[in-house]
Amino acid sequence: MNCLEFRRHVGAEPSSTEATVGAHRDECPACARYQAEMQAMDRLLGKAMLVDLRPPRVADEGPGPAALRAPSSSRRWLAMAASLVAGVLVAATLWVSYPAPTLADEVIGHAAHEPMSWTAAQPLTPEAVADVLDRSGARLRPGAVTVTFAKRCLFEGHWVPHLVVQTEAGPVTVFLLGHRSVEAATRIEEEGYAAMVLPAPRGSIAVVGHNVSGIDAIARQVLEEVEWEA
Amino acid sequence: MNDDKGDKGRQTRFAALCESLRPDLVRFAFWLARDRALAEDVVQEAMLRAWKSFESLDDEAKAKQWMLTIVRREHARTWERKRLEVTNVDALVEAEAEVLASEDDAAVTEMREALFRLEDDYREPLVLQVMMGYTTGEIATQMGLTQGAVLTRLFRARQKLRAALEGGSPEGER
Numbered sequence: 001m002n003c004l005e006f007r008r009h010v011g012a013e014p015s016s017t018e019a020t021v022g023a024h025r026d027e028c029p030a031c032a033r034y035q036a037e038m039q040a041m042d043r044l045l046g047k048a049m050l051v052d053l054r055p056p057r058v059a060d061e062g063p064g065p066a067a068l069r070a071p072s073s074s075r076r077w078l079a080m081a082a083s084l085v086a087g088v089l090v091a092a093t094l095w096v097s098y099p100a101p102t103l104a105d106e107v108i109g110h111a112a113h114e115p116m117s118w119t120a121a122q123p124l125t126p127e128a129v130a131d132v133l134d135r136s137g138a139r140l141r142p143g144a145v146t147v148t149f150a151k152r153c154l155f156e157g158h159w160v161p162h163l164v165v166q167t168e169a170g171p172v173t174v175f176l177l178g179h180r181s182v183e184a185a186t187r188i189e190e191e192g193y194a195a196m197v198l199p200a201p202r203g204s205i206a207v208v209g210h211n212v213s214g215i216d217a218i219a220r221q222v223l224e225e226v227e228w229e230a
Numbered sequence: 231m232n233d234d235k236g237d238k239g240r241q242t243r244f245a246a247l248c249e250s251l252r253p254d255l256v257r258f259a260f261w262l263a264r265d266r267a268l269a270e271d272v273v274q275e276a277m278l279r280a281w282k283s284f285e286s287l288d289d290e291a292k293a294k295q296w297m298l299t300i301v302r303r304e305h306a307r308t309w310e311r312k313r314l315e316v317t318n319v320d321a322l323v324e325a326e327a328e329v330l331a332s333e334d335d336a337a338v339t340e341m342r343e344a345l346f347r348l349e350d351d352y353r354e355p356l357v358l359q360v361m362m363g364y365t366t367g368e369i370a371t372q373m374g375l376t377q378g379a380v381l382t383r384l385f386r387a388r389q390k391l392r393a394a395l396e397g398g399s400p401e402g403e404r
Contacts, residue, residue, distance in 0.1 A: 012384040013359075013366065038388065042360055045391075048341035049361040051329050053256050053266060135340065152396045158337045159395050179337075 006031045014038035033113050040157045103180065103206070104188035104195045110155060110162075111173040111208040112193060117164050118171045118210070120148040132161050136178050137202060137229040144225035156180065165222060169212045174222055178203040187216060201228040244284050247293050248277055254294070254362065255301050261357045262305045264322050264346055266329055276304040298362070299372065319347050344394040352387035355380055 001009070001020045006028070009021055014035060025032045111117075123146045132150040133139050138161070140147070148171065149164035158179040164171050177197075182204045186197045195208040196219035205226065207219035252273065259269035259276075280287075280300050287296050323330065323346050330346065332338035345353060358364040358372060366384070370377045 008385055009381075011388050012381040014388075041388065041392070044337055044341050045345070045356070045360045047335070048332075048338050048345060049257065049261065049357060051257060051260060051342065053253075053260055053269070053329065135336075154392075154395070159340060 003028060003031055007034055010035045010038055014042045030113060033109060037154050041154050044154075044157050102186070102188065103177075103182065103204075104186050104197050105190075106156070107173075107175055107197065107206040107208050108188065108190060108193045108195045110153065110175070111195075111210075114162075114173075117149040117162070117173065120164060123148055123166075124150055129163070132163070133176070135159075136161050136176055138176055138178075139227050141225050141227060145222065167212075167218050167221075169214055169218060170209060172207050172209040172212060172215070172218055172222070175206040175208075176200070176203070176226070177206060180204050185216075198223055200226070240284065243290070244281055247290065247297075248280075251294055251297055252277075255297055257361065258298060258357060259301050259305060260329070261345070261353060261361070262302070262350075263308075264326065266326060268308065272305045272308055273301060275308070276301040279304065294362075295368070295372070298358075302372070322346060340395060341391070344391050347394065348387060348390055352383055352390060355383045356387045359384060 001024045003024075006021060006024045009016060009018070010031075021035075025035055126140075126142065129147045129150045130139060132152055135152070146166040147163050148166055149162075151162055152159045153162040153175075155162075155175065155177065156179065158177075160178065161174075161176045163174040163176075165174050177200075180203050182197055182199050184199070188195050192211050193208060194210075194212060194215040195206060196215045197204055197206045198219055200223060205219070205223050207215060207222055209215050209218065212218070255273045255276070256269055259272045260266060263269050263272060276297065280297055287293060323343055326346070330339060330342040332342070345356075348356070355369050355373065358369045359366070364372065366377050366380045369375075369384075370380045373380065375383075
């Protein structure tokens with residue numbers, strides 16, 4: 001199985017247990033990450049599909065077997081609680097099955113997974129950048145930085161803005177992690193990558209560079225250029 | 231006398247079945263119809279039909295699949311009978327904003343909207359797989375498709391959702 005076949009298969013069945021899928025995943029870190037992303041997206045999909053639909057009003061019901069009435073609210077809550085417990089158990093099982101990478105590890109992994117994003121050289125329009133940032137309640141100060149890549153990525157089950165900002169030291173990847181709060185700044189370096197995660201007014205911000213010096217200062221400067229909605 | 235007992239027992243079993251399956255059936259119908267009121271109508275009508283042909287269900291372990299098939303057909307029938315127009319999706323999203331909104335998770339709300347905007351052909355197999363836990367073979371049977379066609383639809387459905395949720399510029403696309 002090659003990468004294309006793997007992605008087509010996993011894109012249709014993210015939790016596939018086929019041996020050929022497992023074999024390819026074990027030897028291809030990029031595809032392993034792709035599968036993890038697809039599985040995270042499926043968890044989000046599963047939550048999204050569980051819409052809270054009120055039962056019909058008793059007055060609206062016509063004659064027929066009693067079973068056609070909606071379940072009592074206590075039963076509904078019991079069922080929901082049971083689903084929740086089952087979900088938590090599954091998540092906990094998955095969680096303990098894998099060594100937990102740090103947040104900085106995660107952002108480096110994600111940035112490294114998309115090296116093409118660093119090759120984009122054409123500055124994006126402020127509107128294009130705003131379109132990506134809007135739903136996260138953030139914006140860049142006008143003219144503050146040059147953005148050459150902007151899209152929203154699935155990260156830890158949340159859609160987060162993923163930007164590439166051009167700096168004097170070279171391009172850096174910026175993630176606005178509104179869902180993830182950190183208490184203190186964290187820095188990590190591995191295999192030529194340097195990442196800095198800083199507390200932000202909303203969650204945190206992560207900046208990743210490859211063979212870039214002074215990532216601390218760059219990260220703090222980028223943080224200064226982001227405006228956050230109250 | 232014995233017939234009465236038999237009817238009573240049948241009613242009790244059907245009641246229990248409906249009570250346990252109803253939440254999933256309504257959700258399934260909602261994701262098909264994208265309309266809460268219509269979903270309720272479809273499930274109500276489907277349950278009446280199921281009650282009338284309950285004797286034909288020889289294995290109650292297959293009740294969920296059997297009921298889903300009835301809901302699916304009832305939805306198609308309702309669609310045909312009412313000659314529902316394909317409405318502007320923005321209007322559908324707006325009409326069901328209350329159901330789609332998740333108070334504590336913006337990502338869930340965004341995903342629901344994206345799912346609402348997905349074409350029927352892609353949304354239905356995805357719901358059957360993710361929400362109902364169907365295998366691709368079961369989805370193929372349910373939808374009268376080949377397994378290959380189901381796999382293609384599931385793959386494209388996720389690609390479309392990803393693209394919708396990632397947003398951004400063409401330069402930013404993979």
